[in-house]
Amino acid sequence: MAFRERTESDELKIFRILNNRTILPSKEKQIYSNLEKGFKGEVMFDQLTEGLNPNKFLIVNDLLLETNSTTFQIDSFIISQGTHFPCEVKNFEGDYYYKSDQFFAMNDTEIQNPLDQIKRSDALLRQFLQKKKYSISIKSNVFFVNPAFTLYQAPRDKPIIYPTQLAKFLEELNARTSILNDDHYKLAEDLVKEHKTISPYTRLPPYDYYQMKKGPCCMVCHSFTVSSDGTILACHSCGCVEYVEDAILRSVRELQLLFPDIKITTNLIFEWCQVIESRKQIRRILKKHFNKMGSRHSTYYI
Numbered sequence: 001m002a003f004r005e006r007t008e009s010d011e012l013k014i015f016r017i018l019n020n021r022t023i024l025p026s027k028e029k030q031i032y033s034n035l036e037k038g039f040k041g042e043v044m045f046d047q048l049t050e051g052l053n054p055n056k057f058l059i060v061n062d063l064l065l066e067t068n069s070t071t072f073q074i075d076s077f078i079i080s081q082g083t084h085f086p087c088e089v090k091n092f093e094g095d096y097y098y099k100s101d102q103f104f105a106m107n108d109t110e111i112q113n114p115l116d117q118i119k120r121s122d123a124l125l126r127q128f129l130q131k132k133k134y135s136i137s138i139k140s141n142v143f144f145v146n147p148a149f150t151l152y153q154a155p156r157d158k159p160i161i162y163p164t165q166l167a168k169f170l171e172e173l174n175a176r177t178s179i180l181n182d183d184h185y186k187l188a189e190d191l192v193k194e195h196k197t198i199s200p201y202t203r204l205p206p207y208d209y210y211q212m213k214k215g216p217c218c219m220v221c222h223s224f225t226v227s228s229d230g231t232i233l234a235c236h237s238c239g240c241v242e243y244v245e246d247a248i249l250r251s252v253r254e255l256q257l258l259f260p261d262i263k264i265t266t267n268l269i270f271e272w273c274q275v276i277e278s279r280k281q282i283r284r285i286l287k288k289h290f291n292k293m294g295s296r297h298s299t300y301y302i
């Protein structure tokens, strides 16, 4: 188990909801699709690093750090005796080529060079560690995790681990002698402590409550073709069932994530969860899971 686990960002969760409940503009649709793809790649990478011996390595995932008012990201930071390994994970799929220190898609579109990215984050990380009085050795690499990735004219002398080399890289890492001590744990704790959270709302398109498709969606396939018998919410697309109570709570959480300042009231949730026919049932569920504030006609839940 990693010292710091990776979780889906609020930004990704909100994009997911917006993609399901609104029509995303094409630019945002692209951002959303890249976020999903990136996250999938990082999860693939985590599954591989989970195979590292926990007595030898500490894995700190998904860090956003800052030095001199400049932020930089590290997908995974592997702590071991001697050298530490910051990892930049890429889930590129398909064919690309490398020419004059640049990455191109096969249609000649230039892609942001991941080597430039790690060069930048590596330099900033060194500054960051120096400021914190760590004199440690780090070795940054870019990991391409998608087995369907090919890079033509791939450079041999760059810090890149290609999909076909991943298993061997981790095997060799695992075979190293590494004894963890208090300093390693302190470094891991420091990194986690310094992690910055950024507002998830910066890259999202503007949206409002009225444009949202209402109703609880299926928890598995996200379809809105669901019906309720009062106890169970059944999906007519994939056949999955869920307790109505769980479905309502899930929908309330979606609403709160989209609109953190919204006042949760029985009427609002009644409207938000369209297929649920009983206002009473919604009130009972809100009362059970939230704190009731206000009174009579101005009751809301937090």
Ligand SMILES: [Zn+2]
Pocket: 218, 219, 220, 221, 222, 223, 235, 236, 237, 238, 239, 240
């Ligand atoms: Zn479904």
